[in-house]
Amino acid sequence: MRTERIEFFSEGVRLRGLLRLPDVPGAAPPPVLVQGPGWLGQANSKRYARWHEGFTRAGYAVLVFDYRGFGESEGEPGWIDPEAQLQDIANAVTYVETRSDLDARRIGGFGMGGTGAGNAIITAARDARIRCVVCQTVVADGEDWLHRMRREYEWVEYLKRLDDDRKRWVLEGSGERVDPRRELMVATPERAGAKGHLDSGLEPEFWLRSAERLMGYRPIDVVDRIAPRALLLTSVAGDAVTPEDHALALYERAGTPKKLIHQTNTTHYGSQDDNYEVLLEQFVGWYDRYLTSGPIEVREETRPTGPTSERLVVREAVG
Numbered sequence: 140m141r142t143e144r145i146e147f148f149s150e151g152v153r154l155r156g157l158l159r160l161p162d163v164p165g166a167a168p169p170p171v172l173v174q175g176p177g178w179l180g181q182a183n184s185k186r187y188a189r190w191h192e193g194f195t196r197a198g199y200a201v202l203v204f205d206y207r208g209f210g211e212s213e214g215e216p217g218w219i220d221p222e223a224q225l226q227d228i229a230n231a232v233t234y235v236e237t238r239s240d241l242d243a244r245r246i247g248g249f250g251m252g253g254t255g256a257g258n259a260i261i262t263a264a265r266d267a268r269i270r271c272v273v274c275q276t277v278v279a280d281g282e283d284w285l286h287r288m289r290r291e292y293e294w295v296e297y298l299k300r301l302d303d304d305r306k307r308w309v310l311e312g313s314g315e316r317v318d319p320r321r322e323l324m325v326a327t328p329e330r331a332g333a334k335g336h337l338d339s340g341l342e343p344e345f346w347l348r349s350a351e352r353l354m355g356y357r358p359i360d361v362v363d364r365i366a367p368r369a370l371l372l373t374s375v376a377g378d379a380v381t382p383e384d385h386a387l388a389l390y391e392r393a394g395t396p397k398k399l400i401h402q403t404n405t406t407h408y409g410s411q412d413d414n415y416e417v418l419l420e421q422f423v424g425w426y427d428r429y430l431t432s433g434p435i436e437v438r439e440e441t442r443p444t445g446p447t448s449e450r451l452v453v454r455e456a457v458g
Contacts, residue, residue, distance in 0.1 A: 140195040145202070149230040150223075155211040156182045156204025156231070159191045165198060170245035170430045171235050173269075174203040175228040175262075177255025179219075179319060179341055181210040186411065187251065193419040194249075199426065200241055201249070204231055209341075216342045217316065219323065219349040221254065221261075221281070221356045228262045232269070245430040248272040249422075252407075253284070253381050256372075257358040260389065263368065264361035271369035271429035273422045276378060276407055279385035281356030287382060288325040297350075304347050316344035323350050359388055366394025369429035373400045373410075373418065380407040390454065398425065398455040417451065 143158040161169060172194055176182060182203045191201045206224045207214030228248075236243040248269045250259030256277035263269040278284045286294050304314045320326045323345060362370070370393050374386035383401070390399040400421060405413045 140192050145204075145234070147204075147230060147234040149207060149227045152207045152214045153212065154204050154207060154214075154227060154230070156202060159195055159201040159203070161195045161198055161200070168238075168240050168242040169198055169200045170247065170426070171200045171202055171241045171243070172247045172249045172426070173228065173231050173235065174201060174249040174251070175206060175224055175231070175255060175258045176203065176209070177250070177252030178324065180252070180255060181205055181341075183210065186408075189411075189415065190249075190251070190419065190422075194423065194426075197423045197427075199247075199423075202231055202235060217345045217349075218352075219254070219319070219345060220352050221258065222352070224254070224258055225261055225265070228258060229266055232262075232266060236268075243268075246270055247426050247430055248274075250274045250277065252276055253278045254281075254353075254356070257281075257356065260358040260362050260365065260370070263370070264358075264364040267368075269368065271371075271426065272365065273371045273425055274386075275373045275411075275418075276375060276381040277358065277372060277386050277389060278356070278381055279359040279362075279389050281353040284382070284385070285324075285350060285353060301347065301351055305351065308348060315347040317347045318343065319345040319349070322347065323353070359385075359392060362389045362393045367396070369396040369398075369425065371398045371400070371422065371425045373402065375405060375407055375410050376401065376403040378407045395456045396429065398453060401452045401454070403452075414451065421453075 141160040141162060143160065144155065145158045146153055146155045176184065182205045187203060194201050205212040206227050208216040208218055232246060235241050235246055246268055248259040248263050250256035252275060256274035259272050259274050260277065263272045289297060308314045317323065372386045372390055374383040376383055386399060390397060402410045402414055
């Protein structure tokens with residue numbers, strides 16, 4: 140895998156990222172997968188690199204970048220602002236169109252984890268330049284996601300805290316700053332153990348008001364607009380980081396072609412290791428099918444065979 144450092148502007152803010160390319164250039168420009176990082180993620184994450192290596196081996200380029208205020212990009216740090224992140228992804232797609240060495244007619248979306256996967260869905264729903272999408276463990280409704288991390292009395296207190304912070308911004312022009320791992324998202328034991336791989340170098344405090352912006356975050360409202368372009372989703376049974384039923388709700392509401400891969404006997408982060416080979420095969424197959432050819436008429440539900448057969452159930456509808 141060859142890696143090129145790139146930069147482009149998003150609404151006047153300089154963003155920086157990585158363009159990952161096959162080791163051996165092909166006769167024609169490669170199709171491109173555009174990825175905005177997941178929750179608190181950064182472009183240089185080791186967890187992303189493994190997937191990028193697999194995609195580039197299969198002949199795809201991958202463009203991954205830091206959102207404004209994250210990593211090596213410019214912009215005010217300390218915010219999780221889904222609308223700004225969506226603008227950044229749209230501008231990354233436009234950047235692809237400026238590169239003669241990339242095939243801008245074949246652009247796919249790739250999202251990993253929570254808002255990273257949700258952002259891929261909303262981007263595709265708004266932007267027909269995205270030909271198909273793959274999303275791992277996705278958030279469908281930001282308010283429901285934040286609510287389910289907390290006991291009910293904690294949620295009531297949290298809403299009061301957000302209301303007080305909203306008023307403080309009006310009266311003082313500023314607000315409360317918090318640890319984003321504990322007071323925006325509530326860290327699960329699994330995520331706390333994986334933190335070093337996920338968000339090292341992150342700003343220690345974010346604006347609490349980011350939670351208010353997440354409350355209106357609803358990929359579920361627009362997922363049906365992706366069709367007739369293709370959508371593949373994954374979920375993990377008993378996922379304590381991203382609820383498994385969010386992916387199911389998105390699958391049920393989406394039009395065809397669509398596929399849901401439901402994983403059992405693993406965990407949110409563990410699935411990325413346990414099922415890496417079979418997931419990569421599924422993802423590459425999906426891109427091969429829908430970045431290069433049109434849909435066919437078939438509906439099926441299958442359980443793969445082999446070592447991972449006890450952990451995966453695939454639902455697919457293609458029409």
